[in-house]
Amino acid sequence: xxxxxxxxxxxxxxxxxxxxxxxxxxxxxxxxxxxxxxxxxxxxxxxxxxxxxxxxxxxxxxxxxxxxxxxxxxxxxxxxxxxxxxxxxxxxxxxxxxxxxxxxxxxxxxxxxxxxxxxxxxxxxxxxxxxxxxxxxxxxxxxxxxxxxxxxxxxxxxxxxxxxxxxxxxxxxxxxxxxxxxxxxxxxxxxxxxxxxxxxxxxxxxxxxxxxxxxxxxxxxxxxxxxxxxxxxxxxxxxxxxxxxxxxxxxxxxxxxxxxxxxxxxxxxxxxxx
Amino acid sequence: xxxxxxxxxxxxxxxxxxxxxxxxxxxxxxxxxxxxxxxxxxxxxxxxxxxxxxxxxxxxxxxxxxxxxxxxxxxxxxxxxxxxxxxxxxxxxxxxxxxxxxxxxxxxxxxxxxxxxxxxxxxxxxxxxxxxxxxxxxxxxxxxxxxxxxxxxxxxxxxxxxxxxxxxxxxxxxxxxxxxxxxxxxxxxxxxxxxxxxxxxxxxxxxxxxxxxxxxxxxxxxxxxxxxxxxxxxxxxxxxxxxxxxxxxxxxxxxxxxxxxxxxxxxxxxxxxxxxxxxxxxxxxxxxxxxxxxxxxxxxxxxxxxxxxxxxxxxxxxxxxxxxxxxxxxxxxxxxxxxxxxxxxxxxxxxxxxxxxxxxxxxxxxxxxxxxxxxxxxxxxxxxxxxxxxxxxxxxxxxxxxxxxxxxxxxxxxxxxxxxxxxxxxxxxxxxxxxxxxxxxxxxxxxx
Numbered sequence: 001x002x003x004x005x006x007x008x009x010x011x012x013x014x015x016x017x018x019x020x021x022x023x024x025x026x027x028x029x030x031x032x033x034x035x036x037x038x039x040x041x042x043x044x045x046x047x048x049x050x051x052x053x054x055x056x057x058x059x060x061x062x063x064x065x066x067x068x069x070x071x072x073x074x075x076x077x078x079x080x081x082x083x084x085x086x087x088x089x090x091x092x093x094x095x096x097x098x099x100x101x102x103x104x105x106x107x108x109x110x111x112x113x114x115x116x117x118x119x120x121x122x123x124x125x126x127x128x129x130x131x132x133x134x135x136x137x138x139x140x141x142x143x144x145x146x147x148x149x150x151x152x153x154x155x156x157x158x159x160x161x162x163x164x165x166x167x168x169x170x171x172x173x174x175x176x177x178x179x180x181x182x183x184x185x186x187x188x189x190x191x192x193x194x195x196x197x198x199x200x201x202x203x204x205x206x207x208x209x210x211x212x213x214x215x216x217x218x219x220x221x222x223x224x225x226x227x228x229x230x231x232x233x234x235x236x237x238x239x240x241x242x243x244x245x246x247x248x249x250x251x252x253x254x255x256x257x258x259x260x261x262x263x264x265x266x267x268x269x270x271x272x273x274x
Numbered sequence: 275x276x277x278x279x280x281x282x283x284x285x286x287x288x289x290x291x292x293x294x295x296x297x298x299x300x301x302x303x304x305x306x307x308x309x310x311x312x313x314x315x316x317x318x319x320x321x322x323x324x325x326x327x328x329x330x331x332x333x334x335x336x337x338x339x340x341x342x343x344x345x346x347x348x349x350x351x352x353x354x355x356x357x358x359x360x361x362x363x364x365x366x367x368x369x370x371x372x373x374x375x376x377x378x379x380x381x382x383x384x385x386x387x388x389x390x391x392x393x394x395x396x397x398x399x400x401x402x403x404x405x406x407x408x409x410x411x412x413x414x415x416x417x418x419x420x421x422x423x424x425x426x427x428x429x430x431x432x433x434x435x436x437x438x439x440x441x442x443x444x445x446x447x448x449x450x451x452x453x454x455x456x457x458x459x460x461x462x463x464x465x466x467x468x469x470x471x472x473x474x475x476x477x478x479x480x481x482x483x484x485x486x487x488x489x490x491x492x493x494x495x496x497x498x499x500x501x502x503x504x505x506x507x508x509x510x511x512x513x514x515x516x517x518x519x520x521x522x523x524x525x526x527x528x529x530x531x532x533x534x535x536x537x538x539x540x541x542x543x544x545x546x547x548x549x550x551x552x553x554x555x556x557x558x559x560x561x562x563x564x565x566x567x568x569x570x571x572x573x574x575x576x577x578x579x580x581x582x583x584x585x586x587x588x589x590x591x592x593x594x595x596x597x598x599x600x601x602x603x604x605x606x607x608x609x610x611x612x613x614x615x616x617x618x619x620x621x622x623x624x625x626x627x628x629x630x631x632x633x634x635x636x637x638x639x640x641x642x643x644x645x646x647x648x649x650x651x652x653x654x655x656x657x658x659x660x661x662x663x664x665x666x667x668x669x670x671x672x673x674x675x676x677x678x679x680x681x682x683x684x685x686x687x688x689x690x691x692x693x694x695x696x697x698x699x700x701x702x703x704x705x706x707x708x709x710x711x712x713x714x715x716x717x718x719x720x721x722x
Contacts, residue, residue, distance in 0.1 A: 025675060026503050026716030112548075113539050133692055198693065216535055221481050221688030225681060238366065239681040240711065 019247035036248035045226040046249055050256070052137065053228050055206040060141040065197055067145070068152035073182060075153075076160040089156070091150035098147060102214035105132075105143045110218070131219035140211045148204070154198045159193040160186060195268025197263045206257040209234070229253040315405045321607035325350020325722040328604070328611055331368070332383025333360045334594065335431065336624035337615075343623045344614050355610065362384065362677055365392075372397050378601040380608040383432065385594045386420035386674040390500065392597070393428040393676040399598040400426035404609040409617055416590040416666035417632040419595075424501060429597035430616040431632035433624075435555025436663040437488055437578050437591045440562065441551040443651070444572040445474065453576050456519045460551075460579045464529040467550065475531035477524070478549040482535050483683035484591060485553065486517070491589030491670050492578060493517040497705075497722075498673045505673065507708050508722020509701040516581060518697040525691065527613040532691065545569045553578065555591035556630045556659040563649045570649050575658040577665075593632065630659065637663050675715060679708050 016241055019036050023029040075083045086208055091200075093101065108115035111129040122128055130139035163185065166191050209230040216223040225239075226232040229249065237246035330337070330353055341353045358367040365388050371378045375494060384392070392398045406427040410418055410622035419430035433456065449470045454460040464476035490497060495513020498534070508514070524530050531549050533540045543549040546567040552558060562573055578588055596616055598608040614620045621633055631637055643657045673679050686707055687700035687704040705721055 023712070025391075107538075110539055112533070113542055163490075193664060218539075219538055220684040221692045224685040224688065226685070227671035231711070235681060239362065240678045242714075 015247045015251055016238075018244055019251055020151050023241070023242050023244060025241065032244075034246050036161070037252065039245065040248050040252050043249075046229060046232060048253075049226050049229040050253070053205050053208055056137060056141060056208065057202060060144060061198065061201040061205060063141075064145045064149055065152055065194070065201065068149045068197070069194075070157035071153045071158055073147065073186065074162060075157055076180070076186070089155075090153055092149045093147050098210040099134050099214055100145055101147050102211045105139070105146070106215050106218050109139055133222045136215070136219060136222040139228055140208070140215065142205070143211050144208075147222065148201070152201070155197050156190055159190040163189045191268065195265060198264050198268070202261050202264055203257055206230075206253065206260070285409050285615050311380060314446045317606040318404055318610045318613070320603065322348045322351065322610040326607055327351075328353045328608060329379040330355045330381045330383075330611070331358050331364060331379040332381075332385050333357050333364065333631075334435075336627040336647070337383065339627055340615050340620040340623045342490050342612060344620060347614070347619065348610075351607065351611070352456060365677060368392070372599075378672060380599060380602040380604060381501070381612055382597050382599060383594060384429065384597050385592070386417070386431075386590070387598065387672045389421055389428055389595060389673050390423055390674045391676060392680070393423050393426065394500075394503070396534050398428040398610075399600045399602065399605050400428060401430070401598060401609055401612075402427050402615075406430060406613075409613075412634060413632050414584065414637065414663050415667060415668040416636055416663075416670070417593060417595075419648065419668050419670060420590070420593070420672070421595050425630065429595035430612050431595050432596050432616050433557065433589050433629045434632040435557050435592040435630065436659060436666050437492060438556055438558075438659055438662045439576045439578055439630065440552040440554065440558060441576060442547060442569070442572050443574045445547045445550045449474075450634075454579050455577075457579045457581055461520065461523055461529070465527065468527075468529050468615070474547060475543075475549055476529060477532040477551050477553065478531040478535065478540060478543060479524070479536045481684050481687050483680040485535070487547050488555075488589045488591040488686070489521070490716045491555070491667070492587060493520075493581060494587065494667060496669055496671070498671050500671060500674055500717075501672075503717045505712055505717050505719045506563055506722055507673070507705050507712075507719060508696065509705040509708075514701055515698065518701060519578070520581070522697055523698070525631060525692075531545070534584075536697075541565050545662060547572075548638055550633045555593065556662060557592065557668045559647060559650070559655055559659075560628045560709075571651050574650055577662055579656060586665045587667055588662050589670070590666055630653045673708065675712060678711060682707055682711075 011124065020031060020033060021029050022032045022036065071086070072218075074080055075087055080086065086184075096104075106114075109118050109130045111120070111131070112116075116127050116130065121126060128135055165183055168181065171185060176184070207230055208228045212223050212227045212231055213234075216227070225235040230253070232244045233249045233253070236242040236249065301403050313574075325348065328351060330341070332355065337355055338534070341355055345351060345353060358364050361444070363384075365384070368379075368382060387531040389398070391407045407422075409430065410422070413431050414434055416436065417434045421429040421431060423426060439454075442558045445451075445467075446453065449467050451463045451467055452459070455461050460476070467474050469478055490509075490513050493516040495511050495515075495517065496509055497507060497509045497514055498509075501575045531543060533549065540549070544552070546564045552562075559575070562569070577586070581589060596612045598605055600613060602608050616625070617633065621631060625631060625636060625642065631642075636642055637656075637660045643660050644654060645656055683704060686704035687697070690700035691693040709719045709721045712717055
């Protein structure tokens with residue numbers, strides 16, 4: 001209990017505490033009550049970051065989970081040759097550290113000397129430069145999808161494996177097709193896993209940091225210092241010395257994440273019961 | 275910050291090869307600060323004799339050989355050099371140490387742009403009592419102006435970066451382009467080159483705060499003025515507008531390669547003739563040699579283009595100083611070390627290691643200016659750079675929160691490089707952000 005208090009509660013309490021003050025380069029630190037929170041609620045830069053990760057969440061998460069689901073079902077269908085290889089191959093990117101993945105993709109996106117540049121030169125195509133403000137979110141979505149499809153696939157696959165084979169045998173006796181089996185046996189059985197994977201993905205999206213932070217060095221005009229709420233808090237704190245305001249931003253973002261994750265969980269459970 | 279980092283890294287190789295070159299005669303004498311019997315100046319000499327332990331923070335590759343020479347000259351002093359990071363990382367570490375009140379170094383290597391911030395918070399010792407003010411004339415005006423703030427002297431210049439135009443003479447020749455002497459000619463040359471070969475650009479620019487500031491400086495803009503905590507920001511002053519007007523067509527007509535400075539792509543572009551001029555500090559040659567070996571023989575140095583033909587106005591780009599911390603318990607000793615390094619015999623050692631000096635005597639010494647650079651086709655590059663150093667205009671000031679201002683540069687000017695937002699609009703938005711941050715931090719900031 002004491003360990004729990006020190007490890008989990010103390011950092012949160014400390015963040016709450018410092019978020020009530022304002023330190024300045026000139027002058028003393030003052031107690032400002034909830035001023036930092038008031039400021040955050042009217043901070044256009046903060047909310048543009050929230051908007052950006054929300055958009056990312058709504059588009060990227062369904063695509064990623066969809067691909068993961070298809071792959072998991074394919075591997076589970078037992079009709080696939082080399083499924084062990086496929087499973088490892090899809091999972092492999094998850095083992096690549098996010099920073100390395102972002103660097104790697106960053107090189108490939110390069111319109112002049114990257115893979116995109118070579119493909120354009122070689123085929124005479126004109127693939128868009130993904131490192132521009134219009135495309136950068138797609139570029140990041142691609143990296144995240146690449147990294148996490150395998151992880152989510154494994155969650156789905158492991159819960160597919162827990163379905164007793166007697167159910168399939170019964171279904172086959174009843175003359176059910178594969179699509180019937182998927183729709184009426186497999187998907188309902190792994191609904192819990194889908195909820196879990198969705199919650200993880202929601203949290204992951206709101207915490208988006210590594211990929212934009214790395215790509216920023218090669219696309220400084222496309223990724224602002226407030227591109228995501230996490231990046232914003234980081235820059236406020238480390239280049240702006242606005243630790244107190246950064247703490248307030250972090251806490252607001254934490255609360256938003258918890259609320260959204262909770263709503264997703266509620267929906268998941270309700271469907272489970274129905 | 276990254277600029278300095280790369281330069282230092284580039285220097286590391288040559289520095290390692292440097293033997294103890296104590297005897298280079300070109301350096302200015304260390305006793306030119308002596309005006310007789312100022313008490314604290316005697317303290318410096320006594321402290322050096324008596325000795326002690328000094329903690330120095332820095333990432334400059336010319337520091338280690340200089341420290342070796344220092345310890346040989348003053349055997350009682352033991353110097354410990356720690357590299358705690360480059361640029362912003364080092365300043366964050368310093369801020370943390372100061373806040374914690376322990377582990378504070380005696381001497382810190384600091385870029386000119388960061389000096390005002392630490393001077394303002396009274397974390398740096400005023401070196402005037404030790405005789406630093408007497409050294410004013412031995413440094414170039416631009417570098418001296420960066421350490422002499424509000425009647426105090428908060429460091430001694432370590433090196434300097436007067437701007438110059440490096441150009442790819444081979445590509446210029448192939449395309450019949452004369453070396454531009456005015457900005458008008460420069461922009462025209464950019465058009466000619468890019469029209470002749472659309473894969474070639476005059477210059478690369480993806481929005482770089484350091485570059486824009488130096489260019490404004492060169493256009494006689496002085497957008498940042500501060501006295502104590504009163505700060506004026508005017509990124510719409512004549513100089514800023516002059517630069518913006520000149521540079522706008524370069525962006526509008528896609529005459530700049532949108533390549534981020536110091537990226538791998540940038541180095542490649544410098545080597546294969548994609549980017550053909552560099553408007554950058556005098557510390558660049560050693561960096562070209564190590565970073566772009568494939569272009570050996572192609573590059574040359576020339577003075578910066580001017581707004582009016584026949585003028586000779588220049589600016590600094592980068593450069594750094596050594597400063598003594600207010601918290602140091604042995605400021606006299608720390609100053610003795612700093613003076614040895616930046617004014618005394620240490621300068622010669624660092625010259626050998628490839629530094630571009632801030633001391634007038636060294637910049638003007640025939641040994642320095644006469645050196646032929648094989649990479650530059652045998653050109654006496656330092657001759658051009660030394661002349662560039664003397665034409666740097668004075669009066670430039672950095673903000674007392676420069677690091678933060680630089681970090682939000684692309685937030686505000688990014689759109690000027692990727693869409694049709696004019697530079698002047700980007701500068702105005704940057705100004706607003708700087709003003710509001712400064713006022714939030716307890717300064718009195720006025721937009722011009």
